[in-house]
Amino acid sequence: MTVTPPDTTPPTTDARVLLIDGHSMAFRAFFALPVENFATTSGQPTNAVYGFTSMLLNLIRDFAPTHLMVAWDVSRASFRTTEYAEYKGTRSATPSEFKGQIPLIHDVLGALSIQHVGIDGVEADDVLATMATRSAEAGAQVLVCSGDRDTFQLVSDRVTVLYPRKGVSDLVQMGPAEVQEKYGVTPERYPDLAALVGETSDNLPGVPGVGPKTAAKWIAAYGGLEGIVAHVGMITGKAGDSLRENLAQVVLNRRLNGLLRDVEVPFSLEDIARGPIDRAAVHEVFDALQFTVLRDRLFQLLPQDEGKEEVASLTLQHERPEPKALGAWLAARGDSIGLEVVGRFAGGAGDAWALAVADADGVGTVLDLTALDPDDDRALADWLADPERTVVVHDAKTATHLLATRGYRLRGVVFDTLLAAYLCHPDQRTYDLDDLAVRYLQRELPRVDEAAADQLALDLTGEGEDLSALARAVAVRELRASLAADVDARGAGGLLESVELPLQAALIAMEDAGIAADLSYLRAIEAEFDSAVERAAAGAYEAIGRQVNLGSPKQLQEVLFDQLDMPRTRRTKTGYTTDAEALAELYAKTGHPFLEYLLAHREAIRLRQTVEGLLRSVAPDGRIHTTFQQTVAATGRLSSADPNLQNIPIRTEEGNRIREGFVVGEGYECLLTADYSQIEMRIMAHLSEDAGLIEAFRSGEDLHRYVGSRVFGVAPADVTSAMRAKIKAMSYGLAYGLSAFGLSRQLGIEVSEARGLMDDYFERFGGVRDYLTGVVDDARRDGFTETILGRRRYLPDLLSDNRQRREMAERMALNAPIQGSAADIVKVAMIGVQRELAERELGSRLLLQVHDELVLEVAPGERTEVEAIVREQMAGAAELSVPLDVSVGVGRSWREAGH
DNA sequence: AGCTCGACGTA
């Protein structure tokens, strides 16, 4: 134990000291917040950390403490357990999910520069009692935050206890008056009362038949426990007898519940004065915990520039080129320029109003694009379009679109910090420049207001927003080196340069092009689906004799399980499922007409919704411009949003009608679709090197028929359609980590049969089994999986001791190389198609990508050549040990062109 | 207004 330093703090009447019992508050937070709602994406539970931090921030906000300290229980053992082995003996073991969060709370406290301590042999409350006493003696106002009522004995004019009534957000302030009011005794006498009444949570039994009222009465009569003990013979009645029988326990209770006020705490009052927080550490810790909201709350609490001195190190020089001098100024900037475009872009249209440019020396400017001198405008256009001058951008796809809205063409993008960050951390959902700056530059983007402008010695009259654009341009430029190093260290340098960056150019062109929509056709089927919705709803209402909201699972559950008393379905978090599968089952069991109408309603409303969404997103040019997101899917796939054109219905006839609304645009000959057949199984064959599976693809026989003939030991011609269906489900399931249970459920067969099927499969295709187990083993060892192009997915959860999370990670490990390699191949194909179309100066163009399918718009007379290009580029996108089979279709609509 | 949840479309 450390020796107590002399307390040199002079009495300070304006000091406000906040003392927190860490364990007690964290434990309350743990139970107040559902653990399933608070976890990082990697599965680390954070409910206790969150609740604790949130409470801490509230306290700091509400009480503005000048001094702050947290005390921890080191172990259950203390002088109290030595004296009384049963002390707190009824407490069950702390859940492991809670224990793991304590070090995380330590990290939070560290980042916030809050002193915290645990002292062997005493409890946290003894530490708090000691500090409270010292602080009060020094003249400070003290707040003690603890869930242990024993702390009430500390209450005085100077000391208030904050006691959680419920959870961690509802704290009640206990001053002398409140203690007196609630217990009928003064704070000093509270432990006497507790000794008599007992404390269940500490496993201290009280006197049977004596509650707080009796105890308070005796304390009043005899002046306290000492007086009661001295006069124990005088107390009459049953309670008196009971007291005499249990007197030893009461005396023991009193010895145990008295808090120590002279523990050798290694902090003086001065030591726990609130210091400046470590901003970088806060970012690091809150990043890791994924506490974005709390981080914002924290920074709002702080003086604007606290801990921000490092901002000054951001070299940034703002210049204002004279009118007509922009061309010369830009020419002097050299290479590796950071760019930031300010504007808005969505659905194929938008506007850009400012452009920030920063060079390698941190010299930069912010241009108002709405008010450029015509000469400067031309100079800027030439400079932006110059492919020789290299630029670095964060999200170059959006920047390019934005600049295009003002007629500028952006070329020479050699690095995109967004794409780089995605390759390094594919599981993150967002890659904000601010976060990257903190992570890679250990620096914050300056919050640019007038004060910051002064600090940066910026000569500015413009908008604050423009200034932050300049800071972002500088940050982007500076980020290039660190991110490039990280990308290379992760073996993704080739992917960035040869795949993601060139692909970005293709995506820009695709988004610009959009796909033509047949407006009148879509409106017609919208009306049709609408009346189908009405019909189904009317039928459903009639069947149950009332109107309900058919779109509300909650109301549906009332109808199905309460009103109609149907058998309960599978449980969900909030009740019983009403999904289509369960409804179909219920229909088979009950034949109730409501279910038929409900299912019809679901389908119709869904179709109507899809069409409505599409109609809403048709741009003035009559086309739908989706956004392909290149940095969202952890496996490397693209995703499509606003609207999502990768989930347009195809399986049902009704759904397929929607595809008729996507048509060839004016001036073009037809749509062409090209898709890979069974690309994932082919990748499986390639990666596993399973001779049987490779042979299956080389034989030219139908894959599932071939595999089925091997598994069931019959001639391919004798594989029944039922056998084929089982094999197909099985083959695809393997790539997702399907279990025998899952397979049995999907096929509606016994688990044993499913297991037998899997065994037979692996018997014949042992290479597949070896590959699948090997992939997980390797990933466990390396911490990541890899695709054929070296795209990684990091899976730390493979080592989790939580079974559910571990098994989830194992399935991800099985799937990521397969889905991700397919994504790699399609991306390479897209780049090849785009390149060939450009080199041959064809008018045809890529429009969409749907994971294993490309949709192109063919210019008149180019059909044959385009088909040849697409086939060649797609089939040749990777050299696998099995051929890559491509099928092509053409037509005036997406449906016709499909197969 | 902003969030989560259930449901469901695609590969």
Next chain:
DNA sequence: CGTACGTCGAGCTG
């Protein structure tokens, strides 16, 4: 108790 996405309405929270 099969992966990867995006979108919608309902219903809750602030």
